[in-house]
Amino acid sequence: MNCKNTLKKSPKLVVIGAGIAGVGAAGKLLTHGFTDIQIVEASSQPGGRIRSSLFGKSTVDEGAQYIHGASGKNPIFQLAKEHGLLQDTHDRVDPELSVLTNMQKQMDPDVTKEVKNLASSILKHAHLIAQQKQYTQANSLADVYLEEVKTLIAQWDGDHTDLRRQKLGLLSMLMKWQCDHLAAGSLSEVSVHVYEEYKHIEGHDRNSQGLFPNLLQKLLEIIPREKLLLNKPVQQILWNGSFESEDNSLYPIKVLCEDGGHILADHVILSISLGCLKANGQSLFQPRLPEQKLNAIQSMGFGTMNKIYLEFEAPFWDENTEVIGLVWEEETPLSCQEPNLTEWWKRVPVFYVVGPTGRYGHLLVGTISGKEAEFIESLSLQEVASSLTCLFRQFTGRSSLPELKNVFVTKWFSNPYTRGSYSHISINSTGDMIDLLTEPLPQATEGNGSPMLQLLFAGEATHRSHHSTTHGALLSGWREAERLIDLYSTK
Template sequence: MNSKNTLKKSPKLVVIGAGIAGVGAAGKLLTHGFTDIQIVEASSQPGGRIKSSLFGKSTVDEGAQYIHGASVKNPIFQLAKEHGLLQETQDRSDPELSVLTNMQKQMDPDVTKEVKNLSSSILRRAHLIAQQKQYTQANSLADVYLEEVKMLVAQWDGDHTDLRRQKLGLLSMLMKWQCVHHAAGSLSEVSVHEYEEYNTIEDHDRNSQGMLYCSRLFPNLLEKLLEVIPREKLLLKKPVQQILWNGSFESEDRSLYPVKVLCEDGGHILADHVILSISLGCLKANGQSLFQPRLPEQKLNAIQSMGFGTMNKIYLEFEAPFWDENTDVIGLVWEEETPLSRQEPNLAEWWKSAPVFYVFKPTERYGHLLVGTISGKEAEFIESLSLQEVASSLTCLFRQFTGRSSLPELKNVFVTKWFSNPYTRGSYSHISINSTGDMIDLLTEPLPHATEGSGSPMLQLLFAGEATHRSYHSTTHGALLSGWREAERLIDLYSTK
């Protein structure tokens, strides 16, 4: 127990979801003297969107992979450092990007860097640009991006036709890359205020595999957080069917509790407080039926309005590399594409939505591995394909871009499936054109509301998870901080100082 606090009483708590938010919340509560805690997890293992699998010569991350802002200000970095998980092997803060076109050309690295920097600057400053240039109709990142691209194109009139075409294709590729970052099908889905709300922790984003740190960084970190939680307090394969709240439910010893958690196996758990750390995708799919009584309409509206999409990874193993040993990222540009043309989902040519492939290093650990990223409807679609279909399509893709018809078939392929996973229904959140940062705060607000004279027990339902952190949504550190935040609410409620 924390030496500075003692508990007024020992409440009964249930944490739904054993991702890093739920595990973080339970761990903090246990270390502050709370003992009657039960974590229920629907799947067969803890972790949520932290998950790794064997592939090739090593282990790869299906979900969380990056420390976004690798500094002591990031709790993930700090915890990984404290537990000795930062076994640095190689890092380049500015990875070597090699861009190929479908016309078997390699783009000039200086041109690539210049256009990439211009693109990033537009997107990061989109909300400021919209204000400064009075783009009053700008609702999405795409609105600002396309207006700025039109001005760039006008400045490229003096360029050779081939170079101009390549630059436009590169801008289109960079748009797709940004869609992957937001797990969105299009930048027209992402609010122009996304980067205004999201806070970047100083220092670069760091890759937990391939270029830096030990294998299984996030799963290992989760295991460290689980060490303070007794095994019997974690129930796996325990999906929740419904949460009855604001009631008066009697236990066997005649005690009364305001919340009753009904499980799909027919069992139930009574509680004073429930911390929900399930994905926003699940709340979108089940929010109407999961709670009885229904959630307030404003909260339901926030759940449905906020952005939550799918980003999947495609892991590829080769017998031998076709890329240069100094290459860290391979970009693929379709020269006929331009960001100024409306891009609709194209499931028949889904591979065109995979803009980049990352090279795993060192080769001694991983072998010859690439991982591609894809988002939107195409990311959902590939979950329905066989691995043979994926391998065949990508073999043809790389043969086309390299001009090497003899490029051998892939040795092995693995595709993540976050959309069809019933306990995630997607990958992570963003602020959509239909939502605001205020909606994240609304989603986060505990229930019942603190209305004067209501007489209802407070903090019956608390909400955690990456989508509930206004400044760090979509990140593991945002998820962890959200779990700690909800734990602190209960610590403050029950502690005497």
């Protein structure tokens, strides 16, 4: 049977989730002549994990902030360039890192750079190191990182005790920083093959505070307002059925919404977060998703990385400082593996200086991941401010350092429509599982008379080589749109 001969001329499409993947998919479909499209978004504004809030003198990004690979090969960079949004951005090229220790010392920049380069090389090449050194039991990044640290400890035996302590503390700090990049609670949760799967795009990471909300608005301009429904959480998706509309047309999908309404569709593009799929995947679909797909959803890594914005009356850092690192001299990578909620601030490895000062005032933003990132969402802003004021007084040795003027903490874990920040390849998953999650349903098996491509899956977690990124999310939305464009092509 030729499926294309049985297709409707004007299919009814529903996109669930108005993040950049869903908006990108809908925009591409509209430009290719599809007209019956409805985007349903659970929250009160589009954007998903692209969101900004007023803080200090301006707005700050709660989620996406960096263009990873600022070059013409990155669709985010290319779109930002076309829309004239790159004026206030700058490349993050080996930022000036000023490292303080809890013993009120400032680490030698040359030592900092040397250890940072060592740690970066170990992590980026962990899969190769495991092969070369025959670490046959190495499943996680931590397995390789900690073995290499043991080697470094032996090499540093000749160092002065204080220097050796600082180097080990710095390796611990860098390990936490890497967890922030991966939205992971521990490197022991992350597959040793994570950087083998992830493909870097040429170009530096570009700091683009405020760019992503503006870019999202540009992408929304081609979508008629009536095609975007906000505050419309989905309760369940009934698929592979036969549902009759008021005009007696039949549709294979019925999307049930929490407000009691429903939408019939020929195709649904799901661009919700992997965190939501993990939490609701068993009950969201009727019939249930195939066990292999459910297993992929549960096995893949998805964690929380929160930002902590701090406003000061006056800076305590030098004007050339871009990143402030915090090293606990008593820590080593071997000693700080377990979550520590009572001293959650020890999990914040760095604070970035938010600039320019004229636009933002005197702001720092810290990053935190793991159980501690989840825990701080339950604290009051006063508790966070008090703890971090004490932290900075300890590291600077300035007991008179003023109280913070203002604090803002993102809450991606407790947000019911994200349940975390972004994905990584866990020790229980593989790149093949990302491909499995991406496969549309129902499967195109021989003799299967079901309508094609009923459920299509998008979002950053579905892009094998660019997971965890906004460009991966956008590309995934375009990918699913192109499946439908190809399906309805007259060629």
